[in-house]
Amino acid sequence: MARNFTQAKTSLGRCINSGNDLFGKFYDIFLVSHPSISPRFANTDMSAQKALLKNGINLAIMYAEGNPIGASGISRIRDTHSATKMNIEPGQYSYWLDSFIKAVSETDPQFGPEIEKEWRELLQMTINHITSGYGK
Numbered sequence: 001m002a003r004n005f006t007q008a009k010t011s012l013g014r015c016i017n018s019g020n021d022l023f024g025k026f027y028d029i030f031l032v033s034h035p036s037i038s039p040r041f042a043n044t045d046m047s048a049q050k051a052l053l054k055n056g057i058n059l060a061i062m063y064a065e066g067n068p069i070g071a072s073g074i075s076r077i078r079d080t081h082s083a084t085k086m087n088i089e090p091g092q093y094s095y096w097l098d099s100f101i102k103a104v105s106e107t108d109p110q111f112g113p114e115i116e117k118e119w120r121e122l123l124q125m126t127i128n129h130i131t132s133g134y135g136k
């Protein structure tokens with residue numbers, strides 16, 4: 001039985017309803033999280049990128065809950081982020097994850113350890129899938 005990530009989903013809803021710019025905050029944090037990150041976004045339209053990531057987070061939730069649309073969406077991202085395409089190194093995902101958690105912690109007024117645990121579990125599932133495709 002696939003599990004339900006209810007706490008992360010309601011946390012995401014609170015972030016979006018808060019009127020704070022979760023995805024903007026995320027990129028502000030992520031870009032300075034390690035010197036290897038900002039050069040990768042030097043030519044990126046960050047407002048388009050925020051919308052792409054919002055969709056990516058929804059896919060990650062679906063993927064973690066066993067939804068086949070989530071699985072195919074995350075598999076597509078796995079392909080674009082692989083060594084022969086965008087070449088996103090597996091070691092960069094820990095900065096991504098910690099930055100996302102920090103952005104949620106600053107945006108969800110009810111953020112706490114249980115919500116953080118659920119977010120980390122669900123996002124780690126997506127990271128494991130994406131990074132397992134790095135060398136393929």
Ligand code: HEM
Pocket residue numbers: 036037040041043044045049052053055056057060076077080081086088092093096126127130
């Ligand atoms: C689970 C984590 C991640 C998710 C869900 C994700 C999602 C996405 C999505 C949806 C796109 C749009 C293009 C596409 O659909 O392939 C994208 C582009 C991109 N991502 Fe990621 N990403 C993740 C991690 C990372 C990490 C760790 C880096 C490290 C620097 C990164 C760097 C990039 C870059 C450079 C682009 C292209 C930007 C451009 O078009 O200029 N991503 N990502």
